[in-house]
Amino acid sequence: MIGHTPRRTTSVALLIVVLAALALSGCGGDRAAAEGEDPKQVDSTALPEVGKCRNLSHDDVSEAYNFDKYVPCDEPHNAETFGAGPLPDEFKDAGYGDEKVNEWAFSQCRKLLEDYVGSDQSLLMRSMLSHVYFGPSEKAWDEGARWIRCDVVGGGQQGAEYVDLPTTTRNLLKVKKVEDIEDRWMVCATGKTVTSPKVPCSDSHKMRAVTTIKLGEAKDKFLGVEDSKKKAAQYCRGSVNAWLGYPESFEYGYTWFGEKEWKAGNRWAICWAATKE
Template sequence: MVRGVLRMCALTGAFALSLAALLLTSGCGPGLGADVDPDQVDAVSAPSRGACRVLDAHDVRLTTNATRTVSCSKRHTAETYAVGELPAALDHAAYDSEEVALAGYRACNDAFAEHLGADESVVMRTVLTWRWFRPSEKAWKKGARWYRCDLLAGTTAAGHDLPALPRRTEGLLHSSKPADRWMVCGRGPSVSTSRKVPCSRPHDWRAATTIKVGEPGEAYPGDREIEVKTHEYCRTSISAWLNYAVDFQFGYTWFHKDEWEAGNRRSVCWARTEK
């Protein structure tokens, strides 16, 4: 017997964290703690690609960051995988405008998959994620329009450190079967209530596949249509993933209008499995 399980959950992967932070406008300042590099605080020139840092949960909630860089051979929790300039059309945009936030999101989202060597389905099912940073407001007023994309190895609960990254991350998911330590699973009775963990740890659910629920350029069809389509497609997809099992449980994560307008056209399908 096929048993569907609750629809929505909090993913730890790239799409959820980054889009949740997309329109974040509070707490813009980098602070002046011991790990802050004064030269980076109001820098007009763009930061360096490939730099590593030890960021924490507080840092990734801010819109700008000036944490000192460290050698990537040492423990670090963030790596700058892309740096660039925002579109010229935003030269006169407000610092905290939605247009600026969306441009930074799209640039980092596109570069994320390319950096990891993964397709859209894999990057939606990985514990790896990213955060983008912009110049300080002072630097913005001086004409700075750069963006910085930092790779993270997952989210964390308050009071806990972010997970460490390996020395090299380029091409990390370039495989037909990426390592379980980088893929997202859930521990708990249902998808929606499960604690998200790397699949290398004991788990009850695996984000096994994704399914396409729309095409680029299509208008958002509404929550109900997306949920119904996700349910049906995921039931078929997970059945196939489980070698066409007759008795199985599945769950799904579907996204709403904001994510659709940011470019997402996929839902995530979960299988009840300890493998």
């Protein structure tokens, strides 16, 4: 199964300022705000505000930019902006929607999210938390806007539907033992296949994401589809068997990722165990 593919977005910075947005002058554009959008954000060249919350849909996160209105973070919301920052000079001439920079953005925001929620990549991939990223509109880009915004969303990981987040997700996954994390923040599957709908583990489920395994190192070339699947299946069989305490029989599954994710720095596969819950 191929997991999340890095989606199209605008060029991004090598340096993303977490929890400190530096104001840029100018806020322009003559496009009328669509329903649910904040007119002040539309076509703005200013850096997005960090610490703001929103309610995003799957359609929203498929776009390269987003100007949805803020909602108070102590009210129901499924997205929180945890990082924003300007582009370095090396990207000043990059084209709008540059794919190589898009791959970098996927990797960079993921690393920042690990730090923000207090997790490593393995745990984050088994959680209900994931990141999305946005850049300025094309009009703002043409006017010189060069920034990136990273949001954490309560869902999306392995296709899970979005759920409400707490007032802040800072250090939400920072625990001494994984078992101490509430099940509502861990991802499970409703059926006995990894392609079945994903839900928080606090909901009824038949499979749980229990471990991850590494398929390669940073400088390794993509293994290819068949070799990735074969290695993931082999490694996950042993990993899940150990997690279950070496039972006489067990059921397991695995999620492997494609070449785009590999280029973005994802060298992992997720291992799933069938459960009795």
